[in-house]
Amino acid sequence: MAAVQILDKIYWVGAVDWNVRYFHGPTYSIRKGTTYNSYLIVDEKVALVDTVFGPFTAELVENIKEVIPLEKIDYVVVNHIESDHSGAFPEIMKLAPQARVLCTQKAMEGLKKHFQGDWDFQVVKTKDTVSLGRRSLTFIEAPMLHWPDSMFTYVEEEALLLPNDAFGQHIATSYRFDDQADINQIMDEAGKYYANILWPFSRLVARKIEEITAMGLKIKMIAPSHGIIWRNDPMRIVNAYSRWAKGEACKKAVIVYDTMWESTGKMANAILQGLVSQGVEARLFKVSVSDTSEIIGELLESKAIVVGSPTINNDMHPVMAPFLTDLVGLKPLNKIGMVFGSYGWKGGAVETVKGRLQEAGIQVVEQQPVAKWVPTKDELQECYHAGQWLASQI
Missing domain, CATH: 3.40.50.360 (Flavodoxin domain)
Structure with a gap:
């Protein structure tokens, strides 16, 4: 798949895995494949938010090159260090050695251990902000949603939430947005995803939604790390998470x-x-x-x-x-x-x-x-x- 513009100078540069059938080893079957979503934000400074699973590194690199040379990347944001999102990280850092890595303390420790390397890290915490020029990135720590290192990235000027594994679905599709796909199928896959991955952390999910609401963040688009992007009705999935986190049945x-x-x-x-x-x-x-x-x-x-x-x-x-x-x-x-x-x-x-x-x-x-x-x-x-x-x- 080629790069897809999702907002002005913000691009999906990820990969579609049509053939994967199991996740987390054999424990979670995904009959419809998945996507590894990575996002490129081009401003006075350039940020790449998350990478992709290692076997799709070349595809990620080509998608980025469609938009800008990799040597122009200023920041690599790592919302989560699990291999499906960080597998391409070492190669990206070789091609963009000038980039600073923005992540949580736990993520920094995990990246060093995963890849036996060291880079220019900047540890961020909830409400920390990094300016890209016209836009800024605000970070929200989200430990155990679903790993200790996890965080969300928020682009205030676009009301865009990049929550990594939250609000995602395992489904491979040529479409990128909720208003292009079969929404009932997407919601079914989102529910299966929640139940198999996030169910043990339901109380934390409820608290995180309350926290984001209390922060007064406007959300017009949610771009998760798997599946489609919620641009038509992002609150549909947020409201579903609220119900699931409360155990409504x-x-x-x-x-x-x-x-x-x-x-x-x-x-x-x-x-x-x-x-x-x-x-x-x-x-x-x-x-x-x-x-x-x-x-x-x-x-x-x-x-x-x-x-x-x-x-x-x-x-x-x-x-x-x-x-x-x-x-x-x-x-x-x-x-x-x-x-x-x-x-x-x-x-x-x-x-x-x-x-x-x-x-x-x-x-x-x-x-x-x-x-x-x-x-x-x-x-x-x-x-x-x-x-x-x-x-x-x-």
């Missing part, structure tokens, strides 16, 4: 289960029917054939999670473990949970799953349908009624 439930000989599967379907009969939107996922990242995304705006497992070796089925481990780490807010399962010799799965949900901070209800061997019609009816009862709690 819809009348919706997600059922996650696995089964060996279909006993637990039959129970899952009966619970689903009970929920649906009361007007609750419900989604059913067999975990061994489902994408955990997609399940987590569906949970974001769901009030209830229902988890079922057969017992094997006095414990839950092993395929449930990765999903539940993810859930414990993500700490979803304001969810209620129900557990169910089947067994043959001796139970154990239900209590294990219940414990994991409680570790995740989920309020687990007392009702927990259990069936020995194959569930009878009466036991499936109990599952159906359990779904109806759970619907009344949503």
Whole structure:
């Protein structure tokens, strides 16, 4: 992709990764690819805000060259040191050795350790400002959104917020702006992104939004480090983050289960029917054939999670473990949970799953349908009624 002007003398110079399918190792699937957004601000002085993932360094360099020679860059702003944003940093600094690096203290320490080098650093803090001439950059520290080094950059004269990983989405597209793309798809990807990356830091997200509001910053455009740029309705994503950070949910439930000989599967379907009969939107996922990242995304705006497992070796089925481990780490807010399962010799799965949900901070209800061997019609009816009862709690 070529450089794209997003405002007067402000350019997107990043890269589109059409083929990436996993992020953070195999933990987060991104079926639609992603972008690595980098921004060039040309004024009396020139600033490059963030770089790109290392394999796309040449593309970044060519995009910058379309606008200016690299030796004219005065500042390289590093909002976040994770490799998808800093991978090209060493090469950019070789090509622009005159540039000063603007970043937080934690980012400076991280860059030195990541790349075993040293550069002309200027450590910045919240409300520090650097003038480029007609425009200025104001910095807002954002620790744990989502790394300790993270910060936002704000261009006051354009009411432009450059928040790095906040407000982003993993989606590869030839479009750069929200008014060009399918907004429903973009919001779905933004929700999946929030749930899989930022959910553990929801209280910090809420505080940061309050802080920026208290600073009185006008925001006409939000340009994150992944996905599209919010120029038509930037408050749409801010308001969504506010809801997600508070744990607001819809009348919706997600059922996650696995089964060996279909006993637990039959129970899952009966619970689903009970929920649906009361007007609750419900989604059913067999975990061994489902994408955990997609399940987590569906949970974001769901009030209830229902988890079922057969017992094997006095414990839950092993395929449930990765999903539940993810859930414990993500700490979803304001969810209620129900557990169910089947067994043959001796139970154990239900209590294990219940414990994991409680570790995740989920309020687990007392009702927990259990069936020995194959569930009878009466036991499936109990599952159906359990779904109806759970619907009344949503």
